[in-house]
Amino acid sequence: MKRSILFGCFVLFVIGCGPPKERELKSWDLENIAQYQLSTKGRRAPSVHCADHLDARVGARTTCYMFIEGKPHDVAMTVTDVSGRETSFDIEVAETPRPPSRPIPADDTTD
Numbered sequence: 001m002k003r004s005i006l007f008g009c010f011v012l013f014v015i016g017c018g019p020p021k022e023r024e025l026k027s028w029d030l031e032n033i034a035q036y037q038l039s040t041k042g043r044r045a046p047s048v049h050c051a052d053h054l055d056a057r058v059g060a061r062t063t064c065y066m067f068i069e070g071k072p073h074d075v076a077m078t079v080t081d082v083s084g085r086e087t088s089f090d091i092e093v094a095e096t097p098r099p100p101s102r103p104i105p106a107d108d109t110t111d
Contacts, residue, residue, distance in 0.1 A: 025087065027050040049065055051064075057079060061078045076090075
């Protein structure tokens with residue numbers, strides 16, 4: 001069972017020559033958004049690691065991960081709304097660690 005955390009609009013500014021029909025959210029943007037949204041009242045959430053970029057379109061989904069008590073847990077990010085430069089996400093953090101059959105990338109094993 002996953003714990004679902006729904007967040008309202010989070011404004012993401014993209015530098016460009018005009019609003020494209022579909023933007024790509026870079027992995028480092030996703031990491032920052034997830035970590036910011038998972039932080040609570042001055043208490044910083046563990047680092048979130050995302051390997052993939054994500055299209056800014058409703059229904060687009062990627063799975064990142066974060067370490068909780070030294071074990072990697074999946075962090076699913078799904079785009080729920082795109083309005084101009086505002087992108088809303090549903091972020092779910094798995095309650096159980098990632099199974100050994102789904103290891104994290106070898107070059108990213110530290111928090």
